[in-house]
Amino acid sequence: MGLRWMSLCSILLFLCVCCLGVDEGAGSPGEHGDQLRRMWLHSMRNAKNRQKAAVEQASPFRGLATHQLLYSPVGIGFHLQILTNGSVGGVHEPSEYSLLKVFAVRPGIVGIRGVKSELYLCMSRQGIVQGLRKFSNECLFKEHMEENHYNTYSSLSHVGLFLALSHRGQLRKGHRVGRHQASTHFLPRKPLPH
Numbered sequence: 001m002g003l004r005w006m007s008l009c010s011i012l013l014f015l016c017v018c019c020l021g022v023d024e025g026a027g028s029p030g031e032h033g034d035q036l037r038r039m040w041l042h043s044m045r046n047a048k049n050r051q052k053a054a055v056e057q058a059s060p061f062r063g064l065a066t067h068q069l070l071y072s073p074v075g076i077g078f079h080l081q082i083l084t085n086g087s088v089g090g091v092h093e094p095s096e097y098s099l100l101k102v103f104a105v106r107p108g109i110v111g112i113r114g115v116k117s118e119l120y121l122c123m124s125r126q127g128i129v130q131g132l133r134k135f136s137n138e139c140l141f142k143e144h145m146e147e148n149h150y151n152t153y154s155s156l157s158h159v160g161l162f163l164a165l166s167h168r169g170q171l172r173k174g175h176r177v178g179r180h181q182a183s184t185h186f187l188p189r190k191p192l193p194h
């Protein structure tokens, strides 16, 4: 009888030691504290992110997250810009006029609007590109990702006319260029936060 109790006790003692051993494997008391601190920081961060997301959703500036630059690799590299007088061209250092909103109206079909100028990028039958206040079919572009992962933008209503910049950052007439020329390639980029 006494022997049985003793073996039971030793089993219990053994289990206790095992448990402690496992606990120790997870970290010393100091590490345990660190772990708790990390978990707490993690949950705080999650809460903060959730709060931020909620604010962004409610804010009128929500669209800001979707603003972008269209970078052209030709010449020294340019960012497409739409000035308030309707002029469209490239500028090396992105300006407030190169902040664009590229929005899809159907899969693969987009409109491009200057955030500052509030003008839509439109292309005429003659391949002339300008910023216009009034949105029309001439302001719709087929967005196509090329093999090099740059996008091309071709007019939806005037087939074969591409948005293109010259090596000096000037707008090229749409019908003289094709999708294989670097002048038609644009990389959508996120503006860097200020």
Ligand SMILES: *[C@@H]1O[C@H](CO)[C@@H](O)[C@H](O)[C@H]1NC(C)=O
Residues within 6 Å of the ligand: 083, 085, 086, 087
């Ligand atoms: C718009 O303004 C720019 C810079 O001020 C100028 O170079 C360009 O010629 C103007 N375009 C038109 C259509 O007036």
